[in-house]
Amino acid sequence: MSYSRNSAFFTFLLFSVLTLVFSGCGSQKIKIQDLLNQPIEKAGNFNRSKKYIRAGITVVYLKGTAYEIGFAHGKLCKNEIINVNKIYWDYYDHLKKLPDGKWLSLSRDLERYIPEEYILEMKGIADGSGIEYDKILFLNTLTTIAMHSNCFAFSFQQ
DSSP states (O other): HHHHHHHHHHHHHHHHHHHHHHHHOOOOOOOOOHHHHSOOOEEEEEEEEEEEETTTEEEEEEEEEEEEHHHHHHHHHHHHHHHHTTTHHHHHHHHOOOOOOHHHHHHHHHHHTHHHHHEEEEEEEEHHTTTHHHHHHHHHHHHHHHTTTOOOOOOOOO
């Protein structure tokens, strides 16, 4: 009896794998050149910065001073910033109503350790998107606070 169960299971497993492979759900080879040849859909410009979509991937190219980069980021990506961070904005609104408001004051306390160019960029994002600065600061210090002052942030500059 165990032989027939094993045999039935093996047959089912083999059938499932073959179905996936033949239906196109198995591993597919993606040609990078095909992705690069996709048409570019322009999504917006602001001063020297731009946003476009290629092969379903949104690319944002930001240029200028720290504040200008932040402002353009806020202008070009306001909807993405709001949508991706909705859960954190809800936390922010909830914490803001609490009497001790400890997390929000921790964000302000951490601000003094943030390099000036990053503060300018966050202020630019806030001004460009219309999202209050304290929310942007909270978002950028949230992981540091949650990890009990073990920083978990990085940036890339070229």
